[in-house]
Amino acid sequence: MSARILEGSVFARQFRDDAGRRAGVLRETYGITPGLAVIIVGSNPASEVYVRNKHKACEELGIYSEVIAMPEETTKEQLLARIDELNLNPRIHGILVQLPLPDQIAAHEAEILNRIDPAKDVDGFHPVNVGRLVTGEPGLVPCTPAGCIRMLELAGVPLDGQRAVVIGRSNIVGKPMLHLLLAKNATVTICHSHTRNLASIAREADILVAAVGRPRFVTADMVKPGAAVVDVGINRIAPKKLVGDVDFESVREVAGAITPVPGGVGLLTVAMLMQNVVQAAEMQRKKA
Numbered sequence: 001m002s003a004r005i006l007e008g009s010v011f012a013r014q015f016r017d018d019a020g021r022r023a024g025v026l027r028e029t030y031g032i033t034p035g036l037a038v039i040i041v042g043s044n045p046a047s048e049v050y051v052r053n054k055h056k057a058c059e060e061l062g063i064y065s066e067v068i069a070m071p072e073e074t075t076k077e078q079l080l081a082r083i084d085e086l087n088l089n090p091r092i093h094g095i096l097v098q099l100p101l102p103d104q105i106a107a108h109e110a111e112i113l114n115r116i117d118p119a120k121d122v123d124g125f126h127p128v129n130v131g132r133l134v135t136g137e138p139g140l141v142p143c144t145p146a147g148c149i150r151m152l153e154l155a156g157v158p159l160d161g162q163r164a165v166v167i168g169r170s171n172i173v174g175k176p177m178l179h180l181l182l183a184k185n186a187t188v189t190i191c192h193s194h195t196r197n198l199a200s201i202a203r204e205a206d207i208l209v210a211a212v213g214r215p216r217f218v219t220a221d222m223v224k225p226g227a228a229v230v231d232v233g234i235n236r237i238a239p240k241k242l243v244g245d246v247d248f249e250s251v252r253e254v255a256g257a258i259t260p261v262p263g264g265v266g267l268l269t270v271a272m273l274m275q276n277v278v279q280a281a282e283m284q285r286k287k288a
């Protein structure tokens, strides 16, 4: 048996079509063009790929997009001042500060992210949006986990009552994924670096999400036959070689469905960001 390949491009296309349609309504009915500002501090080759893909997606959907490149030596105060301006800028409905930040301001990451107006927080990283996710109130949800859940639903993978195991406990992927799966009535377990018997826990999963940041960490022996395997990893192991957190070639022989890297979750992330920008613009219109 060989797994069904869940192509990111197929699902990303559907998310983008939906975002484009809603952006059209905002434009034609209300004269609002959704706008996104991305702040990049310093240079990081991986970040540049992401920012380029995002910019292309905005152009295709008629979303206004501004990339604000700040020098490596930017101070916390300078960055906060830039965020304050964007918070007040009526053309900008979504603000994203590209992570990771350079070393001298990385320690202030929380303070920086908390400065973004929660209504414009299209990454869903602000504590107000995190709280809404945990309590089940409507809010902006982190793009990567939100995209994975929507993909699984569109692919017809059942979640209700299923065992889901998430490997990784980051604020960006692991923790929001836990809450989104829980909201779909899955039984969720989080595994991390201190977990004992990780492989045997992973093997119980009907849905296995890998977000550990270790190349090919998930091997075939850790996967239940027929499971849906979602690979959130993006590991550059050579200048032009990208691999996920899942050993794709061996796991595809065991899994029922699997996302590739590249061409999987990364594409969903960009498409979900477009949806979040449109959602932010819709919410700001209703509040105004």
Ligand SMILES: Nc1nc(=O)c2c([nH]1)NC[C@@H]1CN(c3ccc(C(=O)N[C@@H](CCC(=O)O)C(=O)O)cc3)C=[N+]21
Pocket (backbone or CB within 6 Å): 047, 049, 050, 053, 096, 097, 098, 099, 100, 123, 143, 234, 242, 261, 262, 263, 264, 265, 266, 267, 269, 270
């Ligand atoms: N505030 C913030 N929000 C983020 O969402 C965020 C971030 N910072 N920092 C970096 C990570 C990483 N990330 C990616 C998204 C899409 C691709 C992507 O489009 N990948 C394609 C192409 C990969 C390639 O060719 O290199 C693929 O997987 O097929 C990659 C990376 C968003 N991130």
